[in-house]
Amino acid sequence: MAAPVSVEARLAYVLQHFRLAYDNVSAVSIGYAATQPAIEIKDGAGDFFRQDQPYPPAPNWREWQGTDVPFFFDAAPEASLIEIKPGRATINADIISAAFYLLSGWQEFYSDGRDRHGRFPYAASVQKQHGFVALPVVNYYFDVLKTAIEHVTGQAVLPRYWAEKAPFAAFISHDIDNLRSAWKAPAKAALQQRQPAKFGQLLWRHLTEADAWDNLENVAAAMAPYGAKSTFFILPAHQPGVDGTPNADYE
Template sequence: MSTISSASLLPAINAAPVLADARLHYVLRHFALAYEAVPAGLIGYADTQQSITVADAAAGFFQAQEPYPAAPNYREWAGQRVPVFFDAQPALPLLELAPGRCRINADLISAAFYLLSGWQEYYSDSRDRHGRFPYAASVQKRYGFVALPVVNYYFDVLRAAVEYVTGQPLRPRRWAGGAPVAAFISHDIDNLRSSWKVPAKADLKAVRLLRFGRRLWRHLTQPDAWDNLETVAATVASYGARSTFFILPEHRPGADGTPNADYRIDRPLWRRFLHLASQGFELALHGSIGTATDFARLSSEQSETFAEPASGIRFHYLRWEPRQTPMQLEALVMAGLRYDAALGFAEHYGFRHSYCHPFYPFDFTRGQPHSFLEIPLQVMDATLHHPNYLQLRADEILPALQPMLAEIEKFGGVASILWHNDHFDPANILTGPRQFAEIMAYLQQRGAAFLTGSQIVADLCGA
């Protein structure tokens, strides 16, 4: 996939150096969200008096603007070979124990901050043709760990240290009803009217005029196969679950010609969406092409589409400009925005920020966390078989995903699955309803709590 590498096409970098205390605060805030009742004040850098000390090995990296640190070393931890950035003493044990104290001999605070904050994409100038930071430019691709939640392994080292010092177990957080893992199922509603177009074009190309005429007549007189909101909801509900529908307000193409919705939101359609909401499904905003970098249009779509502001957003085509989009979302928080759900790689399933829990994106301008939550995306249907992406066969999908889903379960995280409504068309035998059913059955068997985005925010933040 082509990339744009010219910095002149991107917003300017507007960031201050991130000092050790800021990195420590950011990382420990998320550590405390991942486990229950984490004691405060135990962890610090080696020049402090805390019971658990971490080697300071960043060597000025965060005072510069390089997107990539030195290559990681690899350490064995919890049955995995884990890449560890900022590991200046690889010959020493990762965790060194002494009576009442322990030392972590790699800078796991800086390593966790680097991955979780999205440092690489903020400072990199690489973007694909949709303006996204590409998987090909990531450390996850370079070092082969996209399906491993590396930050969770760093946190597991911290957990072991805390348990040793305190003598008390530190348990992963539980989700609604005491579930060991959560699942966030979502649907981007891009197309409701276009299932007939591809086969119709094929008929015309092959001069099958009678078949084309019949197809056109069905299109004009019968509901489209993708006009299936109720079918999607019923399918999800059959697993005792509720999901989140991201609604795309704009039907005109973006300025770059990228299509938006193939429908207009008229009153009958909106009544259908409201009926889904009355059944416990969530309605959220699917920001149209261009809104990730245009606050006026984004704010207009939010206010004109929803009578009450939507709590969640995901941008169409997973667009996200790290130097601009988070600040736009921060400006919508006062209007009711609580979370974003766009941060996954379109090209590969896995962990774009190497973390399987929701997190607060880092504000590089102010040097502190943003106030909206990110529910990172791990699986998108199109990723699994799109010609530009993985091209998995139907029977390869669940086996490919199971190791990643097992990692999420291991750490009590959130499995975020995006399945577009048009992929519920029975004609789709590659990434269609059968493959969705296999994933849902697997999650159900593993005891996942199926939660909407707003429910995840409430569960995690207590409001």
């Protein structure tokens, strides 16, 4: 059974992430109708977060800033996305519940879909189902909320930046599954094509030279001129796992 996630918990979780994305956010009440906030979010989730269903109803697509965006838990699809009055704003799609659903990985936790490694597969995701894998949906939800906050407070809400005003940062990593196997595919092809000379050449190169994939120092050197460092994830075993999953081809 699902552990119920209250309205208050969802709201706190999403607003915490919102404040990680934006700087100098003025204090303003944000919530659902029962609390009579300055920025009211229409409740569209109902009992969804008291259950263990992995997928909500299909999203309603709305245009925001020239882009079609899927809004889950859209409480009033016929109404304007934002209704503005002096000192108040109403957001008619439940962007808090929708952002919580996507940020928390709810579908990954409650879906039975798993690949051979026990991981939640992309093919089972709402991103795949509704075709928005390349769209930063939660960022658009946050932009809707930012617009409402700016109206109510009369103050600009600015995005947070990384060092030296960089708009984004990258974590560069490498999964080192194989270091010694670059030669295998062309060698197999040579055998299938009955090219023994080419096969022998590839085998000799494998026995006497470093494999093309054995290039970790080259990778690190390629990053150095940019002042960047890579994180390398090394497999700790080269024997197959108990479920037959292949591990490293190196010790």
